[in-house]
Amino acid sequence: MAIDLTLPLLNSLALGSLYTLMALGLTITFSVTRIPNFAHAELVTVGGYVTAVLVNFMALPPHIALLAAFTASAILALSMDELVFKPLYKRGSRPLFLLVASIGVGLIVRYILFSLADATGNITIQTNVSVNPIMRFGRAYITTFHAIVIPATIAIVIALHILFHYTLMGKALRAISDNEDLARVSGIRIYRLRRVAWLIAGGVAGLAGGLWSISLIIDPNFGWDTLLRIFASSILGGLTSFWGTIIGGYIVGFAENIGIALLNTWFGINTAYRPLISFAIIVAVFLIRPRGFAGIDVRNIVSRLVVSRPRS
Amino acid sequence: MSNAIIEARGVTAGYGKSVIIEDNDIVIERGKITSIVGPNGSGKSTLLKTIVGLTRLFAGHIIYDGHEITRMQPEERSRIGIGYVPQVANIFPNLTIVENLEIGGYMRKSREEVKRDIEEVMDIFPVLRERARQKAGTLSGGERQMLAMARALMAKPNILLLDEPAAALAPIVVSRIFAKIREIVSKGITVVLVEQHAKRALELCDYGYVMTSGRVVMRGSGKEILSDEKFVEAFLGRR
């Protein structure tokens, strides 16, 4: 049979955008603090709940609720660092300890969420924003969700790009990521500046969770259940690369949707094995290209494609 | 030694639990070039890092400009005028050349002045201007070294600690770098120069220290050390 990939394509774009947003935060905090933050999952979850609760029960307009989700997750991320990671880091804890600590922090947040959600009878919830078809595209509908999440992702990527490349603070954050000691002897107060990294990472994760809660019925596990994909996206980009992470997010989105559609059509592989795709990506990157795309200067490639320079 | 800019007293330092340098006394005189020489692994770099605050200090005191800075964070030390160019990893490879220089001037108030100084630096090193928007990681060894020094100078330090700035460079580049160091001193900046190549460092310096196995074993003016028989036999004789 002929394969109509319009629906998987739309799913890939929507989910790729969300994975990108979630993974960017992970990449930012990893770059600046070298903590592979497993509690990043909970920042996504909290954003989802804040959005859903504010829209459904307080009748706030969605964009205000998303702003609140950004703020709440940003503050949560900052508190995680100030209360747990930073003290451990200053005491010279090894990365493995920080990783374990982040799993612990995640567990605590997740179970607090569980008990709050349970106490109020909202273990599962979905933000009350109606998602409707806009137009037909092959076998699929382009919906209002696509019209929200894809432009939102592009806007955030542009905003972050401006922050990191056109402000001194952003450049200083990249400097810390590149060489922490050299950043310090250049007068950068790393323990102050890393707060900015946590605020941005948490905020964007919360925003992603909030956006997703419009199209997804969420529960306190949904961030954790997505963490594999978030890590796969970030690892594809070498864990520290901004553009690499964006490409990674979309690769995971496409691999999971178009990839599984093709695998299912050609080899009869069941969609239940879809999570293995992200897992395979992680393993493959570690085996074949441990630095992900970090070695590839994507911007150079793009600028060479876009700007055709006269040969001298 | 009333004109000391840095005094290190009884400094014992290292990494984690291991002690690398033990009980060292160092005095750096304002406006002069001080060289620290010694074989590979003798602890020269560790001594410099201890002055900027990047090691673990087990004992001793460090005094800068009459103030105790023993417990001060590295970023604060650089803010009061201590500049440092590490031996390795002395640039930000994923930042562009201009961005490296901007970070060099990070703590300065006036961004306008920083911009002007960047222009000036690029006048001095035309190669940096050519590739201003490229990532610093793409530079060659000599170009990196120049960028590293330029980055440190952007902060307008009172004292500059240079860790083997000429290591593994072509002779022509080495002479350019040494010329640059003399220029820096002529502007009134104190320079501490760590070198494995003892002869050229001691010839250049006003005062020198010789380290082996984590301890200062000899001190004096460059000429004094170079004329010491034991030193010549140990470090220069069989070269």
Add this chain to the structure above:
Amino acid sequence: MASKTVVTAIVAVVVVLIAVSGIVFMMGGQPQTVTVTTTVFQAGEAPTATITTTVFTGAAVEQKEYTIGLAIAVSGGYAVDGPRRRNAAILAIEEMNELLERSGSPIRFKWIHEDTKSTAEGAIAAVPKLAAAGVQIIVGPLATSETKAVLDFLNSRKIVAISPSSTGTAARVKDDFVFRMPPPDVYQAPAIARIAWEVGVRNLVILARNDDYGKGLADGVEETFIQLGGKVTKLLYDYTQPDLSADVERASAAVANYGANEQTGVLVIGFDETVKIYDRARLDPVLSEVRWFGNDAVKRPTFLPPESKEEIAEFQRKVRILGTAPAVGPEDNPLVKSFVERYKERFGEEPSLYSYYAYDAAMVAMLTVLAAGEYNGETFKELLPWVAMHYYGVTGWKLLDEYGDSAAPLYDIWTVVKQPDGTWAFKVVGLYDGATGSIKFYEEVG
């Protein structure tokens, strides 16, 4: 402090035992069994342990008391529905005792409850406590996982258990000590397949959760549907995934492949996550054009407003969903009506679906004990199928098959309707009789 209380309690128990045996000796009568229960209290707290001991006593004690163990979860996943099922069993016991008293019988039933906590581990901890108390016949456990976990224990100790709600294939074993009151899943599969066939579907796309339950039911439906002459595409999804877009997309592709018309249908076999599937499918132009089918787990308030979005209910109506759910007998059965009234009067709320089965499970247990005339698990096991065969309860005939599971399954066929007052409801539109494989629609289902 606590240990002091326990020591005191143990001393008390020993004193009671000596006293009782002393009486037996003095009377020199025929030894008979009676149960002595001592509950240990710790100051200001709930009972910490219940020690039940079976001792010999003389003929002087007129009443005979038999114990029904209740291994019913009232915490964990069954925290809400577990107590309702336990209540139904207690109601049965109370009604039986009333009857026995009126008829002047010396026999009475009493019950001991242990919470199986909705988990296999909980059941493994709870059931031996009942065994230690001398219980030979149990109502429970509720879930298939719990039931399966205690199966070996029950068989080796020769204790009979009657589950009011386990339907999974994992606990379907021949010639064991476990009996199950509701129709097992093996009957639901043909039910769904035949209903789909009956309404004209010839190509069925099955989207099932990738676990024992989902795969088992999907395989069963596939088997019957192919036997009937239909075509099946079976897809399994990982229910732990937050997003099921890719799985729904495959279902959509399969429907498109068959052609989105009256001959194509979609069956989802899932639990609560099915609502996510509806939510994706409602935005799919292909999937909303064919009829959908569902299992008993999706006939829940979660799938209708106010608990779900309006669009979810609207979707179910649009795809004219038909689902199955174990029936509690024909709706107008006076037996059912009377049970509902008694239950409401005693507990102040409506019984839930599986409360009916718990009531019948307790009744069958007590009738078996009465028929046996002695309190012995092995005798109960032999007699129970015969007793059940002659019993018609609030859940209908209780004829058992060779696995000890209900062999006369009735399934309601339900759909989703919007009522005149604007609220949504599940409406029973037909009945499937598993004994004959016959389907009766009460109304036109489109």
